[in-house]
Amino acid sequence: MNGFACKRSISVDDFFFDGLSRPGHTNNTSRASVKLATVLNITGLNTLGVSMGQIDFAPGSINPPHTHPRATEIVFVLKGELDVAFITTDNKLYSKSIKTGEVFVFPRGLIHFQRNSGNVPAAAIAAFNSQLPGTQKVANALFASSPSVADNVLGKTFQLRSKEVKRIKSRLAYNKL
Numbered sequence: 179m180n181g182f183a184c185k186r187s188i189s190v191d192d193f194f195f196d197g198l199s200r201p202g203h204t205n206n207t208s209r210a211s212v213k214l215a216t217v218l219n220i221t222g223l224n225t226l227g228v229s230m231g232q233i234d235f236a237p238g239s240i241n242p243p244h245t246h247p248r249a250t251e252i253v254f255v256l257k258g259e260l261d262v263a264f265i266t267t268d269n270k271l272y273s274k275s276i277k278t279g280e281v282f283v284f285p286r287g288l289i290h291f292q293r294n295s296g297n298v299p300a301a302a303i304a305a306f307n308s309q310l311p312g313t314q315k316v317a318n319a320l321f322a323s324s325p326s327v328a329d330n331v332l333g334k335t336f337q338l339r340s341k342e343v344k345r346i347k348s349r350l351a352y353n354k355l
Contacts, residue, residue, distance in 0.1 A: 181225040181309060182217065193222035201301065202234040209239030210294075217309040229311060231304040235260070235294035242315055243291045249311030251284040251304050253292065258300025264290035289316060322350040 185192070195215050202211025216229040223229060229249075233241055235258065253262065255278050262282045263273035275295075276282050284290040286307075294300040320327055320335075321343075329343045338346075 182221075184224065185221065188222070193220065195220045198230075198232040202232065204234055204236035204239060204299075208242055209236040210234065210241045210292075212241060212313075216311070223309045225309070227307060227309055229306045229309055231306070233292065233302045233304060235292070235300040235302075237294060237297050237299060239294050241292040242317060243289050244313055244315045245287055245289050246284075246306065246308075246311040246313055247287055249306035249308035250286045251290070251306055251311070252281060253284070254281050254303045254305075255279065256301040256303060258294060258298055259296050260300055260302065261293045261295050262290070264288045317346075318350055321346045 197213055197219060198215055202213050204211050211234045212231055213233075214229065214231040215223075217223040220229075233253075235241070253260075253276075255276050257278055259275060259277040261273065261275050262284075263271055264284045265271050265288060267288070274282060292302065320332060326347065329340050329347075332338065332343045332346075333340055336343075
């Protein structure tokens with residue numbers, strides 16, 4: 179089955195969501211906010227293969243490296259300027275600075291990020307070719323999984339001392355609260 183089980187009765191509210199009508203809070207570690215409009219909050223998207231999101235950036239903030247395993251993403255800058263990039267499977271970085279009115283595409287499943295390197299807030303709309311694109315943040319996947327990845331594996335992978343691995347893990351665990 180592509181999607182969730184169909185509802186027996188529907189209403190106009192199954193096709194409505196006001197969660198993107200206000201800017202997101204950027205008072206967090208990355209100083210960015212991502213709000214998604216997916217089948218989880220718009221049941222009318224079931225089986226339609228589309229969703230979207232709103233990303234708000236404080237000056238100097240980042241939407242950290244992440245991937246969408248089920249979708250390609252296209253980003254449209256509403257205001258400000260963003261440094262955007264993705265990394266291919268052969269570890270080639272494609273990066274560009276984009277500004278208000280410009281668009282950039284992140285291919286499905288590739289690690290990517292956006293950064294506001296400016297001195298003013300920025301905002302973007304993201305569109306996905308999936309009703310539920312999924313998001314996996316790279317740092318969280320490696321340092322905040324449950325059960326956790328062994329410290330010696332992370333230490334050898336990133337050439338970190340055990341103390342540094344534990345510090346990163348505790349910071350990411352604290353930020354989940």
